[in-house]
Amino acid sequence: MLSDKSRPVIEATLPLVGSRIGEITPKFYARLFAAHPELLDGLFSRSNQRNGNQQQALAGSIAAFATHLVNNPGTLPETVLARIAHRHASLGITEPQYQVVYEHLFAAIAEDLAEVITPEIAEAWTEVYWLMADALIKLEKGLYAAQANGTMWSPWKVAAKTPAGTGSITFTLEPADDTPITSALPGQYVSVKVTLPDGLRQVRQYSLSGDAGTSRSFTTKKDDGGEVSPVLHDTVQVGDVLEISNPYGEITLKEGEGPVVLASAGIGCTPTASILRSLAEAGSDRQVLVLHAESDLESWALRSQMTDDVERLKSADLQLWLEEPQAGSNAGFMSLREVDLPANASLYLCGPLPFMKHIRNEAINAGIPATKIHYEVFGPDIWLAS
Missing domain, CATH: 1.10.490.10 (Globins)
Structure with missing residues (x-):
């Protein structure tokens, strides 16, 4: 006070x-x-x-x-x-x-x-x-x-590098030592530390994009102007060991029975895909509405995972927006004015900041309370400063 x-x-x-x-x-x-x-x-x-x-x-x-x-x-x-x-x-x-x-x-x-x-x-x-x-x-x-260990960084071996849409790769990791593993919640992220060509170590946070729990996989889109993702994509190989933090992040699936709306754009689908996977694994009967926007279908990093999980759920629906539309998709940029939002829904948002601001405003105008709108920001949270 x-x-x-x-x-x-x-x-x-x-x-x-x-x-x-x-x-x-x-x-x-x-x-x-x-x-x-x-x-x-x-x-x-x-x-x-x-x-x-x-x-x-x-x-x-x-x-x-x-x-x-x-x-x-x-x-x-x-x-x-x-x-x-x-x-x-x-x-x-x-x-x-x-x-x-x-x-x-x-x-x-x-x-x-x-x-x-x-x-x-x-x-x-x-x-x-x-x-x-x-x-x-x-x-x-x-x-x-609350962590299962007192170690900031733990070694994890890269078990697989899997292409995930245009310019994106999913890294599947396995423990490289016997450090106790904290169970991750759907939507959380880990920090990944890499060594750059000049010897400096840099850290980035990546949402866990697959199963929650004690497994670790994350999906990253290569940023040619960045420092960490080019190293991950071009230098890190299967069998290499990465330093990974424990899982963190407060934007996780809230317990309850109400409808869930997952809205994402581009690589922002990673935390929403994890939440969707957890609902599918649990055989949830909650109403789930998945909304995703991409430039084109081939760029959708977690397309197969997300469409499969929607199919596994009894009460799930998917709507897609493409700048280069195909049959079954909406054309252009996402707008909630075109969506029949379920009553009493909780909305989870992730994507570029202008996208999230736009969708949040439309959601509030549509009657979703601000307290039920949750967003995840990649990198520093400059929403506060704008």
Whole structure:
């Protein structure tokens, strides 16, 4: 809870700090990596630093947290915190690192706002930071404690590399040692660490696209401008060993009997395919509506898996949108205006950010409550900053 002393200061300065946070965060990261260059080796994404996505994500989360404290006294933004905590835990963030971030973040704030900052303002924003940090530390400790092991990274051998649509590959893994395995939930992801040609290690999160439980398979589309997926596609071979995190992610299939709508675009089908697979494996009688959008049929990475699982379910239906339409598909981009959405449905979304924003808005206009719309973001969650 934000103190009575700090609340009016935060309320008065939030517009200023909010307007400058996008300039403060690049200065913060420059300071952080100058002091701790090792953080770019196996923790922070170099490409997300270059394109500014990480800065946007940090700026958005801080602004969203402070705004919530002002507008909702006595509560915390649980959804925002849970999403960040799962992402942090998948990277192995530790409690001492929050002090390192604080040191360099507030040095950047002092530099950017040197003409207006006062001790009172600095004290109030310090309180905001540690309220957020302490909440995340508590959540992350709980996530670590829930794992079947105390190891951040475990070795997994690549058992198979299977083409999965144009430009995509499914990696099937098997344990390479006797580390106890945490059972994954449908829709969760793992972090995958690879070594780049220049020797730097980089990490990316990939949704588990097949069975949940103790198996591990993920599907990735090659990004020719990226750093990790080209290594996975072109360099990693069957028999090689990858470092994999425990499973994380709060966007998982919620228990219940109500209808489920799974909406995805492109490689965003990976978490929805896992949720669909779990429903099929359980022989669920829930009404399931699968909505997917692609440029063309050949690009659909998990086409066979998803169509087979729809066939296995008694109350499932599939609708497809193709930019190059074929018989049985809708033409162009997905729109819920063309869909008869079941009453009381829960919607799970994954795909490019503009797609998710568009479908979420249409879902709300169609009467689905925002609390029943769940989305997964690949990479830094810049939705908060937009």
